[in-house]
Amino acid sequence: MHHDHHNIPEADPYFLDDDVTHYSEEMISLDRYQETGVYVEEEKEKEKGDILIVFGNSLLQGTTRQIYISEDNHTYTRSYYKNRWGLWSSMPLKTISSKTYDLNSLKEPHFLLTTNVEKLINAPENLPKGSESLDNMILSIASRKVHHHIQFFIADNRRTFWIRHHHNDSSWSPWQTFI
Numbered sequence: 001m002h003h004d005h006h007n008i009p010e011a012d013p014y015f016l017d018d019d020v021t022h023y024s025e026e027m028i029s030l031d032r033y034q035e036t037g038v039y040v041e042e043e044k045e046k047e048k049g050d051i052l053i054v055f056g057n058s059l060l061q062g063t064t065r066q067i068y069i070s071e072d073n074h075t076y077t078r079s080y081y082k083n084r085w086g087l088w089s090s091m092p093l094k095t096i097s098s099k100t101y102d103l104n105s106l107k108e109p110h111f112l113l114t115t116n117v118e119k120l121i122n123a124p125e126n127l128p129k130g131s132e133s134l135d136n137m138i139l140s141i142a143s144r145k146v147h148h149h150i151q152f153f154i155a156d157n158r159r160t161f162w163i164r165h166h167h168n169d170s171s172w173s174p175w176q177t178f179i
Helices: 025-032
Strands: 037-040 051-055 064-069 075-081 094-096 100-102 110-113 119-121 137-142 148-155 160-167
Touching (some): 064 137
Parallel strands (some): 094 110, 100 119
Antiparallel strands (some): 037 051, 110 137, 137 148, 148 160
16 A cells, blocks of 8 residues: 655654644534544535544444544544543544556545546546546544444545545445445
């Protein structure tokens, strides 16, 4: 797997935004989001706002995972397990540097940007042709169940979402639109 580490700064794992680490009112208000879904900040003066992605207990069986992506792509994640929220941690965004990228090869936890990609193999079937090189984002996470992986594809300026699963040694499930 090839990543370009030069065009997007690497997140410092020991530094988190004050808004996140000091449990601002905004961040505490996110505690109530535990149902699977995507919650998009809609502000007319912003082209793209913050988004909160929640993978609920129904998907991850025993835990809830929140992924918070700010409008400038700073990303944080935390889990709800055994009736309490864990601490927020940063997820560095990496740009894929190869011209062709096979999504089936991605099984490790990553947060990737497709800016330089000309051809995505095993991408959602209804991803518009020519949009591979746009600033699409791919989240790959593993659940607490060791052999369950999820890929989450974000496209169309953060307005279109797909999800798929990989269990044990089986193949990836088909991409499904995520609402």
